[in-house]
Amino acid sequence: MNVERFSKTISEWIAGRVQEAGAEGVVVGLSGGVDSAVVLALCRCALGEKVLAVISPCESAEQDEKDALEVASALGVEVLEVQLDRPYRGLIELLARPTEIARANLKARLRMAVLYFYANTLNYLVSGTGNRSELAVGYFTKYGDGAADILPIGAVLKRQVRELARHLGIQQRIIDKPPSAGLWPGQTDEEELGLSYDTLDEIIEAIDDERPPAAPADAVAKVEALIEGSRHKRAPPPVCPVGDL
Secondary structure (H helix, E strand, O other): OOHHHHHHHHHHHHHHHHHHOOOOEEEEEOOOOHHHHHHHHHHHHHHOOOEEEEEOOOOOOHHHHHHHHHHHHHHOOEEEEOOOHHHHHHHHHHOOOOOHHHHHHHHHHHHHHHHHHHHHHHOEEEEOOOOHHHHHOOOOOOOOOOOOOEOOOOOOOHHHHHHHHHHHOOOHHHHHOOOOOOOOOOOOHHHHHOOOHHHHHHHHHHHHHOOOOOOOHHHHHHHHHHHHHOHHHHOOOOOOOOOOO
């Protein structure tokens, strides 16, 4: 992987998409993790000061908020904090019998509503932070963190994101931090997925290359099932073809 070329290509693509849309800049939801840090850095390279980082704690770990602020400060990006604890709890009180996953997805959808509010206000685009590994298996909340106008690292595997992060000068502590959506205390991506990102990346690449994956058969079957079961999350809503009825 030529990280310098990757970085330059993605940054130029971001600038081009913003210009094509007639927008003024981009909004990035900053979580304190490596994916959003890399996207923020690439947007900063592409657009200079026309980038807004938004941190939206929602019963979140305090360390994630500190990490997000540290990333924004190091990159010299304007940052806004929007505390979502109260509106989230208010909605939970109104809703009947929410399950744990419904609660978690509500957090992601509230955060996306905030990002689009500022995007509408500023004539900015919302930049998603999902990587290829997550998108391939549907590891995102539909109309939550899966909603975006552009996906700068949507074709970049998780291990490649880490390489980009080192090239872009992201703090090593952020790179090494266990990936987590922060949707409940102690939650980690790999535990929820049931496999490591290294294994996931290997299987995705093997499927693309039409070669046998160097991974256990049960892991391959799991990833194939995740890909198949999440197709609806990657496609636009189907439209009923009524023809000339």
